[in-house]
Amino acid sequence: MTVAGAAASRSTVELALRGKRRDVASRVFSGLLLSSLLLSLFILVALLVSVLVDAWPVLSTRGVDFLNGNLSRFESRAGVRQGLIGSLILIGFVAVIAVPLGIAAAVYLQEYARDTSRINRVLIANIRNLAGVPSIVYGILGLVVFAQALRGITGPQSNGLSYISGGLTLAVLVMPFMIIITMEALRAVPRSIREAAYGVGATRWEVVRSHVLPYAAPGIFTGAILALARAFGETAPLLVVGSVTGYLSAGGGGNVLETLQGPYTALPTIIFAWSREAGDEWAQLTAAAIVVLLVVILVVNLAAILLRNRYERKW
């Protein structure tokens, strides 16, 4: 009796485990989930392929000449040199201003301020909100504050619509992002590391400087790279701060300060301007410029992901 009972229940269990109630709905469900991910992949591939196909005539026939050409009304001569240089200068501003200030603010919020203090809570809520403000609104801020109010410094001759204004605007835009990423990296460093340093009599800054920052460095570095990549592709705020979409003289004269106070353009701005021109040649030029932009951004992002995988620690 006990043997028969055991055999019977075993067979029902096996039936239930194997396909007696083959769960079709479950399969459909997991298939749908996977296909949503694969559709994203498909979109990504379609985007890259279509851009490459469009860009191929320009890249294959003009090659280096395209990278080296200045802005031009003529399809056959237009190139992205000014945009690349402009974008690199703008990124320089972000790297010099937003990255260190972002790290400093994050260190204060995470290591110095008390979690419970009201000021700290207000500061963090404020930074989260700033991270959600549309980028074009930062453009308006840059226009009013940097290009108009500080015109004397940012560019007396260029109505303030200069590298300095554009770079500062991007720096302000990226800073909340930088702060949030750095705070996460700092939070991941375990307490015991800090306590070990306090235990031998280190001051708060010494703890941060010699213990917390080195351990958080990979995360902060990755964050900084992603922040710079983001600034590199940002367009809308630069349009408002007067990044040039038409003709920009190749320049050459003037010292560094005069250049920085002068009119500017950037790679994404050029892409936007060209995408508005009619005709296949301009579409091909746009695609070629996009290839240049994507190569920079994807290489940088890949580097960030690899760095993170290489140095990330689990405590």
Next chain:
Amino acid sequence: MAATVVTPAGDVRRSLSGNPRRRRKERSIHGLLVVAAGLSILVSIGILLALAFRAVSFLSDVQLGALWSGTWRPRQGQFDLIALFLGSAIVTGTAMLVATPLGLGSAIYLSEYARPRARRALKPIIETLAGIPSVVIGFFALAVINPTIVQGLFGATSPFTMLAAGIGVGILTVPLIASVAEDAMHAVPGALREAAYGIGAPRRTVTIRVVFPAAISGIVAALILGISRAVGETMVVAIAAGAVGNATRTIDPLEPGQTFTAATASLAIGSDQVRTSGSGLNAFEVLYLLGAILFLFTLVLNVTSERVVRRVRRDY
């Protein structure tokens, strides 16, 4: 007893706090860090002041009827906000129709279904998508999505449509929704899942009936943030829907249109005489009003999403 112990409290404190140079350094660094953290408040105040003053001064100059005139033609002094609102609503709605299933589906798959190795292989898809700049998606929407999907499947005739722009914005929003929602589901403790598995529930039931409800606050927050991102997106719409700069009141997604953001960009790239015209009503000034509307709208959405997280969050 404590009263009997007499200590030169001042001396002890001074010797405990170490040498004065070290303390001075400590204090000055503390000060620098406070300044850096405080700058963010300055930025917020700057945005508020810049927008508020200019928006109010524009509102006091313009005839209020112009904000209700039926068409958005800033160069002719017609600033119909309804036309822009409809444009923003259509683009955002389309974007969420695209991004919600893709983003949540990806998040659920990555969090509940994918094995660690598959996760490592699949997650970079979302991360790469997140890194693509919006001008690029805008060009993709104009050059690929509009001709193939919008004109091919829906029979649109215009090279610029709000539908194409909306799909493009949706693609941009997928990574944000996916990553916030995945974090939320990831935070659901394994014990809850194991309890359900223990009484024989299949994975689908565990996902839908246990994990999803437990993570609902984070998922709702992800969707609200997605809406906020879609409303604030500029370049896709500027390239794929609003190249002409003008707009009428329409709810047809197969027509060109203008959103608050794209209209702002279009004003900004206007020629220099629009920028600097001295006397009379300056069309350019409406840009500040649009910025203020955008800022307030996204602020409300962002604060709401934080509230949702805090109100519905259960501590495990």
